[in-house]
Amino acid sequence: MQTxxxxxxxxxxxxxxxxxQKLSLALGALGGLILLVAIAAPSDxxxxxxxxxxxxxxxxSGLLYTYFTxxxxxxxxxxxxxxxxxLSHRGVVGWVLGIIITGFYVLLYYFESYLGxxxxxxxxxxxxxxxxxSMFLKGKAASQWFVYGVLYTVAILVMGVKFIVKYRHNKYxxxxxxxxxxxxxxxxxxxxxxxxxxxxDKAYFAKDMKNMxxxxxxxxxxxxxxxxxxxxxxxxxxxxxxxxxxxIISPILTYFYGKRWYCSWVCGCGGLAETAGDPFRHLxxxxxxxxxxxxxxxxxxxxxxxxxxxxxLYTYFTGQAQILFLNTYTLRSAYGFWIGAAFSGVIGxxxxxxxxxxxxxxFGCPMAAILGLQQRFFSRFRIxxxxxxxxxxxxxxxxxxxxxDVRWYAQRGQNIVRASCVGCGxxxxxxxxxxxxxxxxxxxEDRFGEPKPIIIGRDEVGILS
Ligand code: SF4
Ligand code: SF4
Numbered sequence: 333m334q335t336x337x338x339x340x341x342x343x344x345x346x347x348x349x350x351x352x353q354k355l356s357l358a359l360g361a362l363g364g365l366i367l368l369v370a371i372a373a374p375s376d377x378x379x380x381x382x383x384x385x386x387x388x389x390x391x392x393s394g395l396l397y398t399y400f401t402x403x404x405x406x407x408x409x410x411x412x413x414x415x416x417x418x419l420s421h422r423g424v425v426g427w428v429l430g431i432i433i434t435g436f437y438v439l440l441y442y443f444e445s446y447l448g449x450x451x452x453x454x455x456x457x458x459x460x461x462x463x464x465x466s467m468f469l470k471g472k473a474a475s476q477w478f479v480y481g482v483l484y485t486v487a488i489l490v491m492g493v494k495f496i497v498k499y500r501h502n503k504y505x506x507x508x509x510x511x512x513x514x515x516x517x518x519x520x521x522x523x524x525x526x527x528x529x530x531x532x533d534k535a536y537f538a539k540d541m542k543n544m545x546x547x548x549x550x551x552x553x554x555x556x557x558x559x560x561x562x563x564x565x566x567x568x569x570x571x572x573x574x575x576x577x578x579x580i581i582s583p584i585l586t587y588f589y590g591k592r593w594y595c596s597w598v599c600g601c602g603g604l605a606e607t608a609g610d611p612f613r614h615l616x617x618x619x620x621x622x623x624x625x626x627x628x629x630x631x632x633x634x635x636x637x638x639x640x641x642x643x644x645l646y647t648y649f650t651g652q653a654q655i656l657f658l659n660t661y662t663l664r665s666a667y668g669f670w671i672g673a674a675f676s677g678v679i680g681x682x683x684x685x686x687x688x689x690x691x692x693x694x695f696g697c698p699m700a701a702i703l704g705l706q707q708r709f710f711s712r713f714r715i716x717x718x719x720x721x722x723x724x725x726x727x728x729x730x731x732x733x734x735x736x737d738v739r740w741y742a743q744r745g746q747n748i749v750r751a752s753c754v755g756c757g758x759x760x761x762x763x764x765x766x767x768x769x770x771x772x773x774x775x776x777e778d779r780f781g782e783p784k785p786i787i788i789g790r791d792e793v794g795i796l797s
Pocket of ligand 2: 766
């Protein structure tokens with residue numbers, strides 16, 4: 333019989349995968365392998381019939397893994413072994429996954445022909461594999477963005493199911509996850525693709541009804557404004573909706589609910605971070621220096637996009653592209669290359685296993701910056717803390733994906749009113765003492781709560797005799 337001589341109070345042995353979990357992951361690896369073969373296959377090899385087997389294997393893998401992981405566990409959050417796992421704690425598996433995702437994003441943004449996209453002829457390879465589905469939904473061949481949309485949506489749906497099962501005891505998490513799954517499937521994928529097919533005679537304009545400037549940084553670019561203006565009823569609708577989202581709908585919703593209405597319930601970037609990114613949320617740095625860097629970076633990106641958009645609108649209304657030594661077309665393509673693609677895509681998702689799941693939302697997203705400013709100064713949202721109950725375990729800080737040191741506030745019984753908080757509610761969900769509550773209340777000074785000294789409960793103080 334094996335004996336355990338460790339004196340550790342925690343289980344010293346990292347949990348091992350059982351055979352059923354391994355088999356489930358093997359199915360997923362097979363599905364991923366089909367996608368890789370499609371990328372590497374010779375251009376005359378047609379792999380269209382492999383689309384559904386590949387997506388089926390990936391989906392079955394996620395669902396079976398979820399079933400075998402949680403079937404015997406009672407409801408309640410299990411983050412067992414997170415800091416022992418090679419995947420979730422920057423081990424070899426994590427690094428390899430990070431490199432694969434980053435590599436895929438680099439191909440997607442900068443070398444789409446390697447994925448098989450052919451603007452002037454028939455697609456090959458991976459993109460060709462998705463042609464039948466694209467033909468069905470919008471009546472034309474796939475692009476690399478269609479491939480990306482399908483894989484992105486499948487990832488959110490499958491990992492969303494896993495997230496719901498893991499957090500099934502918490503109604504807020506279940507509803508929030510159903511919401512991001514719905515908005516991704518319907519508003520970001522199906523509806524835009526179908527509308528694209530129904531309006532194929534019109535030039536392209538964004539049809540994702542929840543995507544607004546400045547996250548959609550090209551909204552005010554001349555070609556996009558022109559395409560919406562000449563896009564008939566739908567084009568006008570998207571133009572009016574886009575402007576209403578920025579100036580009316582978003583401020584009202586943020587006033588009532590904080591930035592969580594968008595960042596944790598609607599946004600596709602947040603949707604992926606919350607579902608597929610869940611195993612990596614504890615990797616966000618909680619250091620003070622990270623908070624300082626975060627504030628400099630996110631507001632710098634906001635200032636840049638406001639400046640670039642101002643220049644772009646100047647060109648639109650005056651027809652002049654050159655302002656002193658600056659060319660507005662060069663500026664907008666530089667923003668698209670470095671921030672729209674490299675930062676939000678390649679680093680934002682590729683670095684999940686290294687820097688945590690909200691790198692883009694925390695350090696770069698100008699939409700999050702605007703919503704955050706409003707949340708901080710003019711919103712009813714706050715997280716209240718019952719400091720007397722806090723046992724300083726630090727679970728809340730550990731699992732805050734935005735790197736907020738929640739415990740620091742909880743120990744002092746102070747409300748958390750931070751611009752960066754996306755209202756995911758995980759800090760509250762993982763707290764063993766029910767200290768944290770996400771609330772909406774009046775906008776007044778009480779919202780911030782008075783800074784108090786660290787609270788020590790009566791039971792923690794004893795007299796030595
Ligand atoms: S403070 Fe809590 S609700 Fe806010 S981002 Fe962090 S974990 Fe989510
Ligand atoms: S998880 Fe709860 S008990 Fe633990 S430090 Fe945070 S507020 Fe305190």
